[in-house]
Amino acid sequence: MICKSIFYSISTLFIFLGALSCSPNKLLKPIELRLSEGFENPMGFYNSKPTFSWKLPVSETVKSQSAYQIVVASSEELLPNQPDIWDSKKQESSQSTFVNYQGPELQSRQKVYWQVKYWNQDNEPSEWSEINHFELGLLKNSDWKAHWVGLDTAKDSIKGVRNFLMHKPQYLRKEFELNNQVESARLYITAKGVFDVHLNGQDVSDDVLSPGWTPYSHRIETLTYNVTDLIESEQNAIAIELASGWHSGRISRGKALYENFASPKILCQLEVTFKDGTKSVIVSDASWKGTTNGPIRLAGLYDGEVYDANLEMPKWKTNAFDDSSWKSVETENIVDSVKLEPKRHETVKTTAVLEDAEIVSATESSVVFDMKQNMVGVPKVQVPMKKGDTLSIRFSEMLLSDGTFYTKNYRSAKSTDYYIAAQDGIIEYMPKFTFHGFQFVEISGFDASASPNSNWIKGLVQHSDFEKNGTFTSSHDKLNQLQSNITWGLRDNLLDVPTDCPQRDERLGWTGDAQVISPTAMFNYETHAFWTAWLQSMRETQTEHNNGLVPFIIPDVLQNKSASSGWGDACVIIPWDIYNITGDKTVLEANFEMAKKWVGYYQSKAKDYIPNIHSFGDWLQPYPDKNGKRGNRGDTPRLFVNTAYFAHSAHLVSKIAAVLGKTEDEKKYKDLYKNIASAFENKFFDENGKFKNKKQTQTSYLLAIYFDLLKPETKEKAQKHLLEEIKKADNHLGTGFLGTPILPKVLDDMGEIDLMYKILFKETYPSWFYSINQGATTMWERWNSYSRAKGYNPQSMNSLNHYAYGAVGQWMYERIAGLAALEPGYKKLRIAPKPNTNFLTEASASVHTPYGEASSSWKIENGIFYLETIIPPNTTAEVIIPYGKIDNLSVNGSPFEESANLKIENSDTELVKIKANSGTYKFQLNF
Numbered sequence: 070m071i072c073k074s075i076f077y078s079i080s081t082l083f084i085f086l087g088a089l090s091c092s093p094n095k096l097l098k099p100i101e102l103r104l105s106e107g108f109e110n111p112m113g114f115y116n117s118k119p120t121f122s123w124k125l126p127v128s129e130t131v132k133s134q135s136a137y138q139i140v141v142a143s144s145e146e147l148l149p150n151q152p153d154i155w156d157s158k159k160q161e162s163s164q165s166t167f168v169n170y171q172g173p174e175l176q177s178r179q180k181v182y183w184q185v186k187y188w189n190q191d192n193e194p195s196e197w198s199e200i201n202h203f204e205l206g207l208l209k210n211s212d213w214k215a216h217w218v219g220l221d222t223a224k225d226s227i228k229g230v231r232n233f234l235m236h237k238p239q240y241l242r243k244e245f246e247l248n249n250q251v252e253s254a255r256l257y258i259t260a261k262g263v264f265d266v267h268l269n270g271q272d273v274s275d276d277v278l279s280p281g282w283t284p285y286s287h288r289i290e291t292l293t294y295n296v297t298d299l300i301e302s303e304q305n306a307i308a309i310e311l312a313s314g315w316h317s318g319r320i321s322r323g324k325a326l327y328e329n330f331a332s333p334k335i336l337c338q339l340e341v342t343f344k345d346g347t348k349s350v351i352v353s354d355a356s357w358k359g360t361t362n363g364p365i366r367l368a369g370l371y372d373g374e375v376y377d378a379n380l381e382m383p384k385w386k387t388n389a390f391d392d393s394s395w396k397s398v399e400t401e402n403i404v405d406s407v408k409l410e411p412k413r414h415e416t417v418k419t420t421a422v423l424e425d426a427e428i429v430s431a432t433e434s435s436v437v438f439d440m441k442q443n444m445v446g447v448p449k450v451q452v453p454m455k456k457g458d459t460l461s462i463r464f465s466e467m468l469l470s471d472g473t474f475y476t477k478n479y480r481s482a483k484s485t486d487y488y489i490a491a492q493d494g495i496i497e498y499m500p501k502f503t504f505h506g507f508q509f510v511e512i513s514g515f516d517a518s519a520s521p522n523s524n525w526i527k528g529l530v531q532h533s534d535f536e537k538n539g540t541f542t543s544s545h546d547k548l549n550q551l552q553s554n555i556t557w558g559l560r561d562n563l564l565d566v567p568t569d570c571p572q573r574d575e576r577l578g579w580t581g582d583a584q585v586i587s588p589t590a591m592f593n594y595e596t597h598a599f600w601t602a603w604l605q606s607m608r609e610t611q612t613e614h615n616n617g618l619v620p621f622i623i624p625d626v627l628q629n630k631s632a633s634s635g636w637g638d639a640c641v642i643i644p645w646d647i648y649n650i651t652g653d654k655t656v657l658e659a660n661f662e663m664a665k666k667w668v669g670y671y672q673s674k675a676k677d678y679i680p681n682i683h684s685f686g687d688w689l690q691p692y693p694d695k696n697g698k699r700g701n702r703g704d705t706p707r708l709f710v711n712t713a714y715f716a717h718s719a720h721l722v723s724k725i726a727a728v729l730g731k732t733e734d735e736k737k738y739k740d741l742y743k744n745i746a747s748a749f750e751n752k753f754f755d756e757n758g759k760f761k762n763k764k765q766t767q768t769s770y771l772l773a774i775y776f777d778l779l780k781p782e783t784k785e786k787a788q789k790h791l792l793e794e795i796k797k798a799d800n801h802l803g804t805g806f807l808g809t810p811i812l813p814k815v816l817d818d819m820g821e822i823d824l825m826y827k828i829l830f831k832e833t834y835p836s837w838f839y840s841i842n843q844g845a846t847t848m849w850e851r852w853n854s855y856s857r858a859k860g861y862n863p864q865s866m867n868s869l870n871h872y873a874y875g876a877v878g879q880w881m882y883e884r885i886a887g888l889a890a891l892e893p894g895y896k897k898l899r900i901a902p903k904p905n906t907n908f909l910t911e912a913s914a915s916v917h918t919p920y921g922e923a924s925s926s927w928k929i930e931n932g933i934f935y936l937e938t939i940i941p942p943n944t945t946a947e948v949i950i951p952y953g954k955i956d957n958l959s960v961n962g963s964p965f966e967e968s969a970n971l972k973i974e975n976s977d978t979e980l981v982k983i984k985a986n987s988g989t990y991k992f993q994l995n996f
Contacts, residue, residue: 096195097126099165099185101921104203106414106598106653113206113257113293115411117175120167120655123185123198124921125942131195132970132987133943136161136188141172141181149184149197159188165943166894166919167653177212178255178340180204206293206411207257207338210403215352217261217334217401219311220359230372230481233319236262237361238368238502239311241335241398244388245351246304249343254300256307257340259291259409262333263314263502268299268307270387276416277531278502281565282315284624287609290412291336300341307351308386309335312368312502319371319574320626334401336409358395368502371482371574373462376498378491413605414598415534417565419446423528426510428521430472435513436521437472443508443847443870445561445571446531447486449499451524453516454490460498460514462486464507466572466869467844467855474511478867482574504531506561506572506870508846532560538595541881543912544928548830548881550841555875556593558848559586562872563596566603566623570850570868577622578603581636581685582873585810587643589878591650592916600647601656607640608663616673617666621685632670634684634707634714635807640667641718645725652894652919657725664722668738671715678748680711687768690805691835691852701866703805705768709753710807713772716745720776746778754779758786767794768808774818775811788819800827802835802852810876817884825884826905829877837877848875886914888925891947895920900938900985901949902927913937920944936992940985947974950981952996959993 101124103109105116121139125131138159140152147153155172165187175181182202187195207213222236229235256273258266259280266273273294280290311333312318337353363382366375384390403409423444429437443466454460464484465474476484484505488498493516510526541552562568566578567586583603590596607623614620619637620627644660647653674680687710690703723738753769755761758779760769770791773779779787794803804812816825832838835852843855850871854862861867883889887902895918902912906929913926921941928935934953940946950958955976958965967973971990975982981994 096131096187096189096193097128098196099123099187099198100126102183102185102198102201105655106601107595108203108598110201111203112295113291113411114203115206115208115413117205117208119170119203120653121170121183121185122166122168122919123187124919125165125187127921127942130193131189131942133190134163134165134187135190135192137165137168137185139168139183139185141170141183143181145182145200148182148200149186154181163943166651167655175205177205177208204293206291207409208411210405210409213257213336213338213403213409214350215336215338216354217336217403218353218355218357218398219332219334220361220396221399222332222361225361227367229367229369230319230483235319235367235369236313236317236333238363238365239333239359239361240308240363240382240385241311241357241359242306242308242385242390242392242395243351243353243357244304244306247300247302247341247349249345249347249349250302251297251300252342252344254295254297254339254341256294256296257291257338258294258336259289260311260333260335261285261289261316261331262311263316264312264335265310265501266307266337267309267386268296269301269305270384271299273299274416275418277419278314278417278504278565280412281416282624283606284609285316286407287612288408288410288605291409292412292416296339304388306386306388306390307337307339309337310363310365310501311335312365314370314502315624318369320577336403355397355400357398358392359398360395365502368500370503370576371484372503373484373486373505374500374503375487376500377489378496379489381491412602414602417531418534419529419531420534420560421530423530426523426526426528428523429468429509431521433517435511436515436525437468438510438512438523438526440508440510440528441846442528442557443506443561444528444530444557445506445564445870446504446529447500448510449497449527449529450488450512451495451497452512453494453519454488454496454514455516456490456492458490458514458516460488460490460496460512462488463511464505464572465509465511466507467861468509470860474509475861477861477865478869479572480574480865482572484572499529504564504571506570530560532564533599535563535599536595537593539592539882539914539916541878541886541912541914543885544910545908547838547841548909551837552878552881554841554845554847555589555872555878557846558870558872558875559590559593561847561870563590563594563599566606570871572870573868577626578606578624579622579636580607580619580639581621581633581688581806582871584636584639584642585806585876586872588646588650589876591647592879592882595917597647597651597653600643601659604640604643604656604660608660611640611663611666617668617670619663619667619670631683634680634682634711636685637667637670638714638718640664641721641725645721648728649890649893652896654728657728661722661725661729664718664725665734668715668719668722668741671711671718675715678712678715678745679708679752680715681708682711683707684710685806686710687766687805687807689851690766690768690808691803703766703768704764705766705772705808706762709762709769710772712745712749712752713776713778716742716749716778717776719745749773749778750780750783754783754787756783758783759790765790765794766808767791767798767803767812768805770794771804771808771811771815775815791815792821792824795824795828800824801831801833802828806873809874810879813877813880813884817880822884822903823905825880826908830908837874845869848872882914882916885909886912886925887927888914888916888923890918894918895923895941896944898923898940898944898946899949900925900936900940900946902936902951904929904934904951915939918944932996934994934996937990938992939989940987942987944987946985948983948985948990948992950983950992950994951979953981953994955981957995961991
């Protein structure tokens, strides 16, 4: 037996070695396969015409791609050799991102498998990638056999804050029997409102506030869940909790926009496939039962939740429950005017838990906790209580000087949760259908005999579920805190839509705030799908206005038929930013008509190219030379801002047209831009490049310079006036929402980077570090929202969690760390840090580009400049090293020599410019 085993082992070895000798060496397989805006193996996907992206592996033998092949099939077994849906064949191309699917149109419910391979720069083939897959959701209204169902809660609604009617939350359920063995099951579901769904007593997902917020009169997003493992072969029960959310709740000014304060409804379709090939469909219909007599008594996004444990219904989520006393639901047909489409970005989830709470103060009846971070989400409390007592949970972003809550800035938002105990002992509670912006939590109503403990509370951080995309760090603690404040402010205000603030009675999708922060958001988080989804809501909202108007909030709950320059321009600026950061042309294609209509709106309101429309101006500019509310608009005149943005949007539309190959539109809008720019300069600037206005502002010069609205000789003069204005402010900011994001870009282009450093590192008001010196852990709405010496800004519009001024984060990545894109999607990078040793000795940044991780990390030590950089495969970079000559440069431990991967483009006494192919490099330069 032993000899026989040895014989077979030797034979097997020779066969294996023979196979190796006759098969070519394959390159490492492609990695990180993605669909469209970054989806990986999605369930309930929205796009029947997706794009495909992949990354090349980091390898010495793979510098770039010369060709690719994609295969798509209906089953794994058919790949890679028998794709029955689409085979791209070998395509001679370096494109590895956003490759268009060109097979037959995909259908609802269809499950699709795909693979890709590439050929490297030497035309050597790779292994096939791992097999990826995606499954389409229900793409059309006609796919739905279910009905909208729910109780008429409008009849028994109660009056809340400002006499706003509040719907009671509903509990809905349906029992059903399956007399067959289950192969697979999909739950398709959505709501007019927000819901949580359970199957046989189990949570179907950990999603929060589903399905999210869209213009409900146009589109409602649907979700798809794989519930195969939750289905039983006999008795089953589906149970749903339903609340008002954004659809029927109190939003902003208290207007109920959707169907005249209609009661929340659920739409649910469970499709089960059995092992014998037969199917069963369970739908929401008149057979469902419901009640409003459950434990969640009230729930509002602004005002909080009331939970009465005495009304808990044991086992109501299972089939072991008697619902004979419950009411029959009312039904409503699906209407074609409201599209039902799969959700096109990630749901809201709990993404982190803050556990290190600190007790600030305590009495016999109340205790105040500090979460040590301004955050958005809900608390999870574990508190001792007495039966019948009511626990009150209040929230605040900061405390007053006497230790009490500062809630003036919440305005009418009560932001308070209540829990009524059903028995003595430790209760555990987490609100479900609300969210709060807070750092401090006050709990009262607990068992007075208990000693408060810091473990009574945890903070559940909630936002749309995107991944981290980039990092930034430096040798300066306050700059690192600024980066932390930026990223916390982003997460806190990207909750299904981009909101202006998360705490007061607003929390709306303000377009101006969004357009200034979107690039910084995409540096820090993978928000590609988030922004494109919101842009769809913007397009849908624009259709309500025949003149191309884009409202200043999306979804447009204000309904005031007005637009603002700098705000409506988000419909042009954000698509352009997405394209430049990701390289995705589809976002330009999808939004091109919207952008043209917006420029047309300007045209319809313009005389001699000067539009007369509303404008929020340079919102919240410091030191406005006005009194009262209108001082919020800053001192840069309305017509000036209107004309500048009119020109800028026309210019961007011409650039978008060029990318899309629309030559006639390119010329048309380029000519329009030039005409507007000429009118702008003639009206607002004199021959000395000075703004023709008694009140000079930094923003007036910034807009004119950055939007390229002046003749070269005028621009040069205007730059000097800008520097004078900054000098008058003692190198402080004089800019609001519109001027602040472009200040670093303009100074950078002017070669005034050292001046930008001085402004950035200012400690006194108005500056970025001022808020940090006052204890801020997020970005503020105002430069002077709070002062340790003077207290809070007296105006009620005073959010301590507002992301607009965090737009400087883009410059921190691109110029302090020195990591930027020279071509859309980082096909070509610029590694060009600009150190200033008066403030920093090191900084680094990394970004997950569409081609792989890119990074730039520098430090200065003992007269030596060190730079480490990663350039991903299938890209090139321009590396600019400051401070010295090529003779003093080494790379990867050896004196610099030109090679196939590194070529000198320029070398003088001030800098060294190198063209670099993909790879990891460690540069060292003595100076």
